[in-house]
Amino acid sequence: MATTYEPIATTTLGSAAADITFSSISGTYTDLRLIFEGMAVSAGQDIYCQVNGDTGSNYSHTRLTGNGTAASSSRGSSLAFMRFSDGGSPQTTNTSVTKVDFMGYSNTTTYKTVINRADNSNRGTDAVVNLWRSTAAITSIKFYISSGNIASGATATLYGIKSA
Amino acid sequence: MSPILGARGGLAASAYGFTSGAAAVGNYESIQTVTVGSGGAANITFSSIAATYSHLQVRCMYNTITNADNIGMTLNGSTTPSRVHYLYGDGATATAGSTTSNLFTIQAGANATIMYGMVIDLLDYSNTNKYKTLRSLGGGDFNGSGVTWLSSALYATTSAISSFTLQGSGGQLFTQYSSFALYGIK
Numbered sequence: 001m002a003t004t005y006e007p008i009a010t011t012t013l014g015s016a017a018a019d020i021t022f023s024s025i026s027g028t029y030t031d032l033r034l035i036f037e038g039m040a041v042s043a044g045q046d047i048y049c050q051v052n053g054d055t056g057s058n059y060s061h062t063r064l065t066g067n068g069t070a071a072s073s074s075r076g077s078s079l080a081f082m083r084f085s086d087g088g089s090p091q092t093t094n095t096s097v098t099k100v101d102f103m104g105y106s107n108t109t110t111y112k113t114v115i116n117r118a119d120n121s122n123r124g125t126d127a128v129v130n131l132w133r134s135t136a137a138i139t140s141i142k143f144y145i146s147s148g149n150i151a152s153g154a155t156a157t158l159y160g161i162k163s164a
Numbered sequence: 165m166s167p168i169l170g171a172r173g174g175l176a177a178s179a180y181g182f183t184s185g186a187a188a189v190g191n192y193e194s195i196q197t198v199t200v201g202s203g204g205a206a207n208i209t210f211s212s213i214a215a216t217y218s219h220l221q222v223r224c225m226y227n228t229i230t231n232a233d234n235i236g237m238t239l240n241g242s243t244t245p246s247r248v249h250y251l252y253g254d255g256a257t258a259t260a261g262s263t264t265s266n267l268f269t270i271q272a273g274a275n276a277t278i279m280y281g282m283v284i285d286l287l288d289y290s291n292t293n294k295y296k297t298l299r300s301l302g303g304g305d306f307n308g309s310g311v312t313w314l315s316s317a318l319y320a321t322t323s324a325i326s327s328f329t330l331q332g333s334g335g336q337l338f339t340q341y342s343s344f345a346l347y348g349i350k
Contacts, residue, residue: 004347005192030197030345031223062303062310064253071260073253077308103281104225109341113225113281115303115312127253129303129312131278161223163345164194 004162008032012155016041019144020156027106027137029160034100036143038154040090045145047089047098047118049082049130051138056080058133067124082132084116087124090145090154094122105138112138193217197345204229204337208344211327215290217348220325222284226342227304228274233336236266237284237317238329239296245317252313266333269302272311276339280304290324 006029011020025032036047050059057078064073065087076083090096100116114130132138143156198208213220226235238244244266251260252270269282282302289296296319303312330344 004194060305060307062253062255062305062312064258064312071258073255073258075255101281101283104343111278113279113304115281115301127301127312127314129305129310131305131307133307162194163197
């Protein structure tokens, strides 16, 4: 059996930064998985993402959130970004752990579906599905927060998963 | 392995590593992949699964041809779940429930261009001393509608899982390009 789960790149922030970007992603895998662990410089930020430098209104999502008291669901349509978190967003003193799966990221037949979990033990938990309305292969991923910087010490790792 | 990728924002040098949720390299193996051809497929079956792993994972990208349909899973040819618990959101309301029917996902629409994504874990699948527990995370968004879900399923069998079948519980066909990849985790 082939080994099929490979780390592509890891970034650990030595100082606060506006984003973490992975580029020149090869199309040799079936899926991509991105795992983020980190905090935000300012409070109340959500985790966003753009792919292939696309800043158009080509993204949408459906969220499921639990905040310790109640479960809720909401959505965003025709947005300029993917959204990965609500209750699971990073805080200034509590980390968010976010696991994102880019399904069939390199196929050029279908739009891209991205599913993720985001968790913050002090705030809440999310399950989210995002759609990027493009049949282009994903070759770059910009991971950022809704306002301000990602805090120093945050880590993001991109993995490639290859099927038989 | 692909080249190391660039990072922006005055970042420190990159290094390989693992965090929670990641499988160790070498312990995650591709077993088989099924991609649906033209005309669609009524079901997807993986059989003759070796018992050499600790867990199985199925990574799915799929839709149905004509109408929305929920997806069920049957183990070893005939075993359906004795209980499924689910939590899903449709963009307006979060709903939790349970069922004894062969329901594993919540599907919201059929579309040839937009696929649902789902990851199913079959935990301790070859253990013959306990019932089998499966879980899934999935969803599909259609820019104005969609659903995301979490579910778990109990199968009241102590038999090792050597085969399983995914199918639309209402008989819908999986659309062309739907893909189901089975992995073993040691």
